[in-house]
Amino acid sequence: MKRLVLENKNSIVSQIQGYLERNSEAKFIHRLQVILLFAESEDKSCDSLGALFGNSPRSISNWLKRVNQTGDIESLRSKPSSGRPSRLTKKQKDEIKMVLQELPEKSNIEGKRWNGSNLSFYISRHYGISLKVRACQRLFHELIANT
Numbered sequence: 001m002k003r004l005v006l007e008n009k010n011s012i013v014s015q016i017q018g019y020l021e022r023n024s025e026a027k028f029i030h031r032l033q034v035i036l037l038f039a040e041s042e043d044k045s046c047d048s049l050g051a052l053f054g055n056s057p058r059s060i061s062n063w064l065k066r067v068n069q070t071g072d073i074e075s076l077r078s079k080p081s082s083g084r085p086s087r088l089t090k091k092q093k094d095e096i097k098m099v100l101q102e103l104p105e106k107s108n109i110e111g112k113r114w115n116g117s118n119l120s121f122y123i124s125r126h127y128g129i130s131l132k133v134r135a136c137q138r139l140f141h142e143l144i145a146n147t
Helices: 009-022 024-040 046-053 057-070 090-100 116-127 133-145
Strands: none
Touching (some): 009 024, 024 057, 090 116, 116 133
16 A cells, blocks of 8 residues: 655644644643653654654653653643742732822822823832833733732
């Protein structure tokens, strides 16, 4: 039987790798498949599997070590990351929340009501921290949602 050919191979491979990177469950299943192939094929190494699946050999080695240490495949799941730490402390946020209850004029800020631009100016002047307008808009949402 003649071997099938995958048309647009690079595009398809790129789409699959992108999907695996974005979807945590798919990422977990991918890791399981790599470990399974390693376990079932004596001739497969971290290098050869890395080349085959587009992963670094170090990643595959780390997955194997993690499974060996824990004895549990659940250790291959991605842990949620906390993200970048806030540049404002809890105390500063509480203070800002109180300031936002008043008109901007009371804090010597121009404007009839608070917006991202004048909040950015206030934070810069009072705390020496430079936040972009969009970050201040998110801060509004955070402080209002926690009331």
